[in-house]
Amino acid sequence: MNAPIQHTIPAEIGTPFAGGFYAGKFNCDGAVYALIASPKATGETEMPWGEYGQDIPGARSCFNGSANTQAMAEAGSALAKWARALNINGHTDWYLPSRDELEMLYRAFKPTSEENCCSFRDGDNASSIPAGYPYTTVEPAQTAASAFQDGGAEAFADVWYWSSTQYSPHDAWGQDFDDGYQGHCHRHGELRARAVRRVRIDG
Template sequence: MTLITTIAAAQLPTIGAALGVGFFAGQFQIAGERFALIRAPKAQGFHAPVRWGEAGILIPGADSVVDGLANTRALAEAGSELGTWALSLSIDGYEDWYLGSRDENELIYRAFKPTAQENWCSFRDGDNPSSLPPGYPYTAEHPAQTPLAAFQEGGEEALEATYYHTSTQDGPRYAWIQSFGGGPQTDGHKGSARPAFAVRRIKVTP
């Protein structure tokens, strides 16, 4: 099997389509480089509720709002169970999985919102300067529930309507979390157990 590590822009599939054993969620950029974001299959790339880390301990290098791979490497180097799990994943030959950053997990919410409930519209929930095109704050109706049955609430690939960890730290005691119910983005205590999922990215070429 040939592993997909880059893709031409013209060959990008529709949102939710299979891409490199995961599901295409959209595009984002890091320092001007363009990437396609891929969410792992639920059966192989999801972790049961687990702590992000130790409250009160600041992990150097885990602060990026967009570069989840860099964050995850920093977590693993610090001995994090969650970071080590993500980097050790091997799914059908793909071994470049990591925990999505704050902006990456927001993009996942827009692509695969599981519920039909209204979105949370507080302090700039949904603001995502890293996504392509840039994401603007949610309205009550947008984004809408995904039209893809497999990702809708109760579907085999659906995210639970709860908070998931991101890899983005928010100071010594907190890290960013993303709700897949109404979509609020906030900081959660590092010692609180929450589920997590893995993503990977591939470079998009002209």
């Protein structure tokens, strides 16, 4: 899963690639990866994050969603087990995006032209390549990928989505795809989740 590949990385966000859709490049534990969003029909669900009040030390990474998801699954999270059980286009290494990976999905695939929330750290992302910047009311703009625009076949709903990053034993990080607000939500609440995978690349 993590060996360098020789594929040419797509020039445009939203291009079909590696079993899903190309969402950009990011750093994880000193390596560079391409982030792949799953097809909506087979890679999106809605359910609670996990047990309320359960501390999962292995699910605290802001950039390694794969490790977070594995820790969640081992702790009994039905959401994480759902992601780990996916087999989409021949790939079985899907997982729940970390906080920074989820931010990349919003920046790449913002479904609407609504103004962005601009609170303290919304959009600040040290893991993405190039590094993410705090949002303005107009940046990021609605995605240029037509399939991901509001009403499109792959579009994210303008609602909250889970990341795999634990905030506390009671909450986990999420992002609102209506305005980009990043915050923490009670883990027993039902939010959307979109599976991703990653492929290691050179440079």
